[in-house]
Amino acid sequence: MGEKVLMKGNEAIAEAAIAAGCRHFFGYPITPQTEVAAYMSKRMPKIGGVYLQGESEVASINMVLGAAASGVRAMTSTSSPGISLMSEGISYIAGSDVPCLIVNVQRGGPGLGGIQPSQSDYNQATKASGHGDFHMIVFAPSTVQETVDLISDAFDLGDKYRVPTMVLSDGMLGQMMEPVVLPEPKDPNNDCKEWAACGHKDKRKHNVINSLNTDPPTLERLNFERFERYAKIIENEQRAEEYLCDDADIIIVAFGASSRVSRSAIDKARKEGIKVGMVRPITLWPFPEKFIKKYADSAKRFLTVEMNMGQMVNDVKLAIECKKPVSFYGRTGGMIPTTKEVYEQIVKLNGGEQ
Amino acid sequence: MKVMGEKPKALTDAPFHYCPGCTHGIVHRLVAEVIDELGIEGKTVGVASVGCSVYSYNYFACDMVQAPHGRAPAVATGVKRARPDNVVFTYQGDGDLAAIGAGETVHAAARGENIVAIFINNAIYGMTGGQMAPTTLPGQVTQTTPYGRDVKVAGNPIRVCEMLSSLDGVALAQRVTVDCVKNVKAAKKAIKKAFEYQLAGKGYCIIEVVSTCPTNWGMAPTDALQWLRDNMLPYYPLGVYKDIGEAKE
Numbered sequence: 001m002g003e004k005v006l007m008k009g010n011e012a013i014a015e016a017a018i019a020a021g022c023r024h025f026f027g028y029p030i031t032p033q034t035e036v037a038a039y040m041s042k043r044m045p046k047i048g049g050v051y052l053q054g055e056s057e058v059a060s061i062n063m064v065l066g067a068a069a070s071g072v073r074a075m076t077s078t079s080s081p082g083i084s085l086m087s088e089g090i091s092y093i094a095g096s097d098v099p100c101l102i103v104n105v106q107r108g109g110p111g112l113g114g115i116q117p118s119q120s121d122y123n124q125a126t127k128a129s130g131h132g133d134f135h136m137i138v139f140a141p142s143t144v145q146e147t148v149d150l151i152s153d154a155f156d157l158g159d160k161y162r163v164p165t166m167v168l169s170d171g172m173l174g175q176m177m178e179p180v181v182l183p184e185p186k187d188p189n190n191d192c193k194e195w196a197a198c199g200h201k202d203k204r205k206h207n208v209i210n211s212l213n214t215d216p217p218t219l220e221r222l223n224f225e226r227f228e229r230y231a232k233i234i235e236n237e238q239r240a241e242e243y244l245c246d247d248a249d250i251i252i253v254a255f256g257a258s259s260r261v262s263r264s265a266i267d268k269a270r271k272e273g274i275k276v277g278m279v280r281p282i283t284l285w286p287f288p289e290k291f292i293k294k295y296a297d298s299a300k301r302f303l304t305v306e307m308n309m310g311q312m313v314n315d316v317k318l319a320i321e322c323k324k325p326v327s328f329y330g331r332t333g334g335m336i337p338t339t340k341e342v343y344e345q346i347v348k349l350n351g352g353e354q
Numbered sequence: 355m356k357v358m359g360e361k362p363k364a365l366t367d368a369p370f371h372y373c374p375g376c377t378h379g380i381v382h383r384l385v386a387e388v389i390d391e392l393g394i395e396g397k398t399v400g401v402a403s404v405g406c407s408v409y410s411y412n413y414f415a416c417d418m419v420q421a422p423h424g425r426a427p428a429v430a431t432g433v434k435r436a437r438p439d440n441v442v443f444t445y446q447g448d449g450d451l452a453a454i455g456a457g458e459t460v461h462a463a464a465r466g467e468n469i470v471a472i473f474i475n476n477a478i479y480g481m482t483g484g485q486m487a488p489t490t491l492p493g494q495v496t497q498t499t500p501y502g503r504d505v506k507v508a509g510n511p512i513r514v515c516e517m518l519s520s521l522d523g524v525a526l527a528q529r530v531t532v533d534c535v536k537n538v539k540a541a542k543k544a545i546k547k548a549f550e551y552q553l554a555g556k557g558y559c560i561i562e563v564v565s566t567c568p569t570n571w572g573m574a575p576t577d578a579l580q581w582l583r584d585n586m587l588p589y590y591p592l593g594v595y596k597d598i599g600e601a602k603e
Contacts, residue, residue, distance in 0.1 A: 055461035062425040066432020197417035199397040210420040
């Protein structure tokens with residue numbers, strides 16, 4: 001460990017989770033996340049871990065619920081349609097205040113959609129991952145190295161706030177190979193957490209991991225308490241990278257795969273003297289509004305570049321309180337915007353067109 | 355003064371919310387007595403399902419996890435795989451286990467998950483007010499089969515123990531009832547065997563308890579018990595459908 005190795009994004013997700021002390025993986029086959037599960041099935045038996053293929057995504061997320069409720073680090077990975085099936089379980093996990101990691105290697109939708117990269121689960125991940133009032137902390141890596149780093153953070157923050165966390169990857173980041181340095185592996189800490197259901201050993205009152213409460217005032221209070229935690233997360237955990245923003249007239253907001261394309265387009269435009277920069281959200285929830293808001297006065301306009309139909313546009317408008325126009329450029333259905341396309345958008349906006 | 359009987363330690367002091375004559379109370383007590391007798395409360399984790407018995411997490415004194423509707427076998431799988439030294443059981447009704455959770459049940463059984471399923475079959479959805487269950491008898495009137503269950507329209511009931519007994523992962527599949535003292539004793543023996551099998555690592559055990567729902571059947575408790583004898587037991591015969599005995603470790 002510590003040396004640089006060449007790894008496929010999906011395999012790096014798996015190895016990073018193991019390095020973060022996760023020894024419990026449950027999942028169901030789906031493209032383009034397949035390598036995460038395949039890698040886990042190879043590694044877990046060798047290190048005393050659990051790899052179990054559930055009979056469905058529905059079962060798999062509930063296995064995660066059970067394992068995580070017993071106080072161990074547990075995770076699943078899937079691709080877009082699989083998240084829809086897991087929505088029920090994610091809601092119960094959030095409502096039961098159980099930390100776990102869910103990886104979504106996104107593909108094109110809706111429905112069965114396609115198997116090529118997409119970011120069209122942005123709204124689902126950040127706003128509606130299931131029924132009821134709840135959130136997950138959602139990370140959006142843009143490189144294989146960042147994926148590795150964020151997996152560890154996702155587990156740590158999940159434990160800290162007792163919330164489910166998501167790493168929102170996509171078919172491009174999952175399938176590409178890049179050099180990575182893996183972190184020093186942590187020992188899995190499977191000690192019983194004080195809140196967990198792992199047997200009271202006749203030493204305490206029973207723990208109940210539960211999302212049911214039929215008394216409205218109590219259920220409201222529990223939701224209020226959860227949202228006090230969310231307020232702390234919004235205050236403390238927003239993350240973004242700022243790239244050439246200080247003098248920028250145009251600020252691109254893009255995350256994940258589309259931020260890589262945007263960065264190349266910005267570099268090209270800068271050579272032409274166009275003042276363009278980027279705020280790259282690393283957390284999608286909490287949305288890094290602090291970072292974007294800073295440029296609401298200095299920048300003349302904003303552009304989101306997404307692999308969907310503009311799901312992030314409204315979040316940018318809210319972050320800058322609609323002080324400046326926000327344009328959108330995106331491809332969808334598994335298409336990836338090219339540097340040339342984004343560059344042309346920049347040139348167009350620089351000329352005053354919207 | 356000699357104590358002739360007392361509440362099992364594995365039950366909390368919370369009063370049951372169940373309707374008068376409901377057999378959940380008896381089965382809860384049997385499970386708790388078994389947990390006491392085996393001395394395993396401290397390492398037992400129960401999984402409550404959705405339905406009337408969802409509140410079993412208030413009644414069992416061991417650690418409890420509440421599962422989404424039908425998902426108790428998957429949740430129990432997660433707990434047991436993560437904590438193999440714990441004793442893990444699910445407590446599920448017929449809608450939970452044999453309708454919405456049929457997939458999870460069959461696959462947990464097929465994998466031979468080393469868990470115990472306590473299955474309450476009273477042929478009706480209790481909590482939502484008496485709708486057709488996967489085990490509602492042909493011709494039986496419920497809120498959603500107001501003219502009696504017409505199997506040509508609503509399909510046929512599922513005999514769960516018979517179905518699961520064909521799966522290699524099942525160590526014990528036994529159907530019992532709690533309509534009289536003799537059968538209550540037999541039911542307890544079966545439940546105890548299931549927990550002992552888990553302690554010995556034998557695999558998936560299911561104890562189906564043919565039960566009543568006086569409220570939604572629209573009967574007095576004693577009439578409900580007689581209806582169970584006359585109608586349920588002929589369709590769901592008591593007995594051991596699979597028992598691998600001492601064969602497998």
